[in-house]
Amino acid sequence: MEKQGITTLIVHADRHFGVEHNAIRKPIHSSVQYGFDKVEDLIGVFQGTVKNAFNYARTGTPTTAALESKLTQLEQGIGSICFASGMGAIAAVFLTLLRAGDHLVSSRYVFAGTNSLFGTMSDLGIDVSMVDACSVANVEAALRPSTRMVFLETIANPGTEVPDLAAIGALCRQRGLLLVVDNTITSPALFLPRSIGAGLSINSLSKTIGGHGAALGGVVTDTGEFSWETYPNISADYRRGDTKQWGLQQMRKKALRDMGASMSSEAAHQIGIGAETLALRVHQTSSNALALARYLQAHPAIKSVNYPWLESHPQHEVAKRHFSAGSWLLSFELRDLSSMLPALNRLRVATRATGMGDTRTLVIPVAPSIYWEAGPEVRAKMNIGDGLVRMSVGLEEEQDLIDDFEQALR
Incomplete structure (x- = not known):
């Protein structure tokens, strides 16, 4: 073919x-168990001489x-x-x-x-x-x-x-x-x-x-x-x-x-x-993520944005050389740390949740949640500031996402 x-x-x-x-x-x-007409074949599955067969669901x-x-x-x-x-x-x-x-x-x-x-x-x-x-x-x-x-x-x-x-x-x-x-x-x-x-x-x-x-x-x-x-x-x-x-x-x-x-x-x-829609989803979420990254980078309330497809990203050239798009993952920090949680609570389209790579846009403040157990010393080595917000960008319309962050940051 x-x-x-x-x-x-x-x-x-x-x-x-x-x-x-x-x-x-x-x-x-x-089924968890798989039967055989001959016990020799069952033995062969265990010993690896019979291929493409199953004996117990724990191994496949x-x-x-x-x-x-x-x-x-x-x-x-x-x-x-x-x-x-x-x-x-x-x-x-x-x-x-x-x-x-x-x-x-x-x-x-x-x-x-x-x-x-x-x-x-x-x-x-x-x-x-x-x-x-x-x-x-x-x-x-x-x-x-x-x-x-x-x-x-x-x-x-x-x-x-x-x-x-x-x-x-x-x-x-x-x-x-x-x-x-x-x-x-x-x-x-x-x-x-x-x-x-x-x-x-x-x-x-x-x-x-x-x-x-x-x-x-x-x-x-x-x-x-x-x-x-x-x-x-x-x-x-x-x-x-x-x-x-x-x-x-x-x-x-x-x-x-x-x-x-x-x-x-x-x-x-x-x-x-x-998986059947993998390529379609990845390219749409990458497009949405780039649009959001550019919007956030230009917003006066935002201190920094991390996204490989931005020209300002330290490894932008490496990413462009190896990847065909920037992916759905971006992170950002607000200038005013005290405004982070209220702003995230005002989001109406993006969902406050852990997890990534979903059809929905998900946001989470990183330091007090998924990296809390790591402690401040480890977070510092990993460039995770107290105000870092992780966003997994979904399939929503690009303008709806931008409008959502516009009202939340206002």
């Missing part, structure tokens, strides 16, 4: 893979497998594993591929849940160095003989910092390090981590790809860019078969079978439907 656009690919994916009873969309398979169902196939195509990878949430996917990568004594280098500008997870990892003997990844020099200076992995977010939540993506990718290739990229904010509609040599791409499916705030989910996609035979932490049990599948095998066994961070078939079905 000739190469197709992202929307054509995703809306026809199920029927091209083959669906029961000539349906055009994969049905929801709610036909519905989650269909979603994994779609996501693999979107990321142009070689395989994917779905999890119950985005944090489940991130934890799976770190806790199944790193061991006590290993070292991880991460951008210091990361999601609050990821930052909290780093504390748990340190308690388990995995050392984490958090650096300003907007410069490759900072990443390189942090590397040690025990470094196994480098972790980045494409656009940082909530400050919108953009790492030195191409240079860090080249550094990791040169040093033989596994580069892991959280692609949630951009999604495959705006950026492919494999283009910079990332071995693994992570997406919180609850956000951009699912897009409607209707189902939790996460996914890890192997891009095929990393050579697992050189990675020392693959257990002997999983050093069998296709070497490109070793990382996924270990994650599926350790994170799904052992830890149980499994996605339900119902969530997979809902996310699969949401």
Whole structure:
């Protein structure tokens, strides 16, 4: 089949893979157990000699497998594993591929849940160095003989910092390090981590790809860019078969079978439907976000606006080079901190809520909510001021959003 656009690919994916009873969309398979005519086949599923079969829903169902196939195509990878949430996917990568004594280098500008997870990892003997990844020099200076992995977010939540993506990718290739990229904010509609040599791409499916705030989910996609035979932490049990599948095998066994961070078939079905409008939503929300960012930047009540598509953004050129649009995420600060909460309370279209990547515009003051537990010292290192407001821009009409902020800021 000739190469197709992202929307054509995703809306026809199920029927091209083959669906029961000539349906055009994969049905929801709610069964937890799966039976076999011969016990030898059941044994073969456990031992990996029988492929494309299921034995227990904790390690996958036909519905989650269909979603994994779609996501693999979107990321142009070689395989994917779905999890119950985005944090489940991130934890799976770190806790199944790193061991006590290993070292991880991460951008210091990361999601609050990821930052909290780093504390748990340190308690388990995995050392984490958090650096300003907007410069490759900072990443390189942090590397040690025990470094196994480098972790980045494409656009940082909530400050919108953009790492030195191409240079860090080249550094990791040169040093033989596994580069892991959280692609949630951009999604495959705006950026492919494999283009910079990332071995693994992570997406919180609850956000951009699912897009409607209707189902939790996460996914890890192997891009095929990393050579697992050189990675020392693959257990002997999983050093069998296709070497490109070793990382996924270990994650599926350790994170799904052992830890149980499994996605339900119902969530997979809902996310699969949401993904069909991915490209349409991303480009509309990016357009809305840019219009709002420009409006806010010119407003006398606003102290600063963070959005990669603004020419004033420190990493504007890096963002333009790598991404096809600016995404739906922006943040801003008011000049008068005392006016922040009253202004947010006056919003009528935008919703005061946590979460991101929804069809609706969502706003939240960051420091006293999602980053409150991190404390002032960590917030300062992450450039999160007390008055920073995060906004996930939705699909509402552009002028309605601008009018809403005009009356709220007045």
